[in-house]
Amino acid sequence: MPTITAFENSPDRGKGHARDMRVRWAFEEVGQPYDVRLLSFAAMKQPAHLALHPFGQIPTYEDGDLTLFESGAIVLHIAERQDGLLPKDANARARAIAWMFAALATVEPPIVELTMAMLFERDKGWYAERLPMLHDRVRVRLGELSRHISEADWLDGAFSAGDLMMVTVLRRLNTSGLLDEFPDIAAYVARGEARPAFRRAFDAQLAVFNAASRP
Amino acid sequence: MPTITAFENSPDRGKGHARDMRVRWAFEEVGQPYDVRLLSFAAMKQPAHLALHPFGQIPTYEDGDLTLFESGAIVLHIAERQDGLLPKDANARARAIAWMFAALATVEPPIVELTMAMLFERDKGWYAERLPMLHDRVRVRLGELSRHISEADWLDGAFSAGDLMMVTVLRRLNTSGLLDEFPDIAAYVARGEARPAFRRAFDAQLAVFNAASRP
Structure with missing residues (x-):
């Protein structure tokens, strides 16, 4: 059974924005059981984990003699x-x-840039002036994605790994208010979140957070 | 023969930082001839191109009834x-x-964030204060990549598509001075650039720029 790594105590407090969510969802879609090894932030930067993930992040994937990251x-x-x-x-x-x-390469970068600014530059003098530029990016x-999706359920025919990645990337905007401006994209994200495999993956990562935050 | 799209007039003035360079290099490594269709910035945002590339960018790839982007x-x-x-x-x-x-997902985003700031925020009051933070990211x-590469020639055994992508991403730092701080990474990039297939791809994109800028 493959083993993945995930945050011992997720910084999103169980919202499922961490990148292990993508892998959990994929396992659930194909019906593959998996194990999870939880890591503290300190452990992620230790040699044992860096040997698996050169950038000291989660998730990793271990199955027999294969180790993957990203x-x-x-x-x-x-x-x-x-299949699936x-x-x-x-x-x-x-x-x-x-x-x-x-x-990952076209839609996520401006979203991460926005969320990083919201996390780490909120107290800077330039924050208020820069924020509209980040929103516009x-x-x-x-807008481009909305024009493509239009009335379709998924990006290209049936649900695929492309939709899985896109929905998890777009979910990072949940607290920004931007999805409300694009109802077709909000509906697309909701379709992804309504899949039984998504729900199982979401509940599994939430259970980790709840266990960690129990007094 | 597959056809790709590229900038009619590359904004990097022939430095080979545009993303068609990756595809040209890949074709050269495997020995696959290809055609190029050049596009103006205006044409990239027209319906004919948006039908091939939902985000209105280059490169695209067309071969028979298959069209790809990214x-x-x-x-x-x-x-x-x-093979190759x-x-x-x-x-x-x-x-x-x-x-x-x-x-694409871990190394390129902070590099693009830095180069975007250098292009579009140079006249902003916050530029000088924010720049060190972007450099540090x-x-x-x-630093993580340098620790991984250490004395190796390539990222994991023989040269692969992983090295091809990484070298093209790192080349975007050529004018930042940051590569000088990591001599092993600068040497890694130079090894990539010294490959005959890289040189052929570079010369092909440079010829496009030179033809476009001829009076």
């Missing part, structure tokens, strides 16, 4: 080996993988 | 179909793909 790579590895996350047709499969990369991507 | 997805597609960019061993292959994701990643 949530995108782990989800792709799971999707390539079991990638189409059988070769062209549709390549396009689903393109959407995984789009989620996210709005550009949401 | 440089990571295109390089992976090329690497999966022809992914190891044969299944575990080594998965790890090479993990490095592709690491380049990049330094964290370079």
Whole structure:
């Protein structure tokens, strides 16, 4: 059974924004049981973990003599080996993988830039003046995505690993108010969150947070 | 023969920092001839191109009835179909793909954040105070990468698509001075740039820029 790593005490307080959520969701979609090893922030930067993850983050994936890091790579590895996350047709499969990369390389960076500023620059003199610019950078991507999704349920045909990655990336905007400006994207995220596999993954990471915060 | 899109007039003035460089390099490594269709900035945002690339960027990849976008997805597609960019061993292959994701999702975002600030916030009152913070975010990643590479030639065994992506991401720091602080990373980038396939790809994109800037 593969083992992944996750935060012992998630900084999002159980909202499921940490990147282990993507891997948990992928396991649930394909019906693959998995183990979780919890890590403190201090342990993530120790040599034992750095040997598995050069950047000292979560999640990692260990299965026999294979160790992987990067949530995108782990989800792709799971999707390539079991049914449920990638189409059988070769062209549709390549396009689903393109959407995984789009989620991580095109949509997520301005979202992370915004959330990092909200976390770490709130007390800076420039925060109020810079915030609209950061919002606009996210709005550009949401507008393009909205035009693409339009009335479709998923990004390209049936639900795929591309949707899984995109929904987890967009969920990071939950507290920003920006999703309210794009009802079709908010509905898309809600469709993802309504999947039984998402719910099981969400509940599993929430249980970790609740156990850690129990007095 | 596949066709990719690239800037008609590259904003980096032929330095090869645009994302078509990754795809050109991948084609050269596997020995695959390709065609290029050049686009103006205006054309990239027109419906004809948005039908190929929902975010209105370059590069795209067209081959028969398959259209792809996202440089990571295109390089992976090329690497999966022809020898030279992914190891044969299944575990080594998965790890090479993990490095592709690491380049795009973990190393590139703070580099893009820095270069965007250098391009668009230089005249802002906060620029001088914020710049050291942006430099430090990049330094964290370079330090982690440096500790991993150490004395090795490439990220994990032989040169792979993971190195191709990482070198193109790191090259964006060429004008920042940060690579000088990490001589092992500067040497790693230089090893990538010295590959004959890199040189051919670089010269091809430079020829486009020189043709466009001829009076």
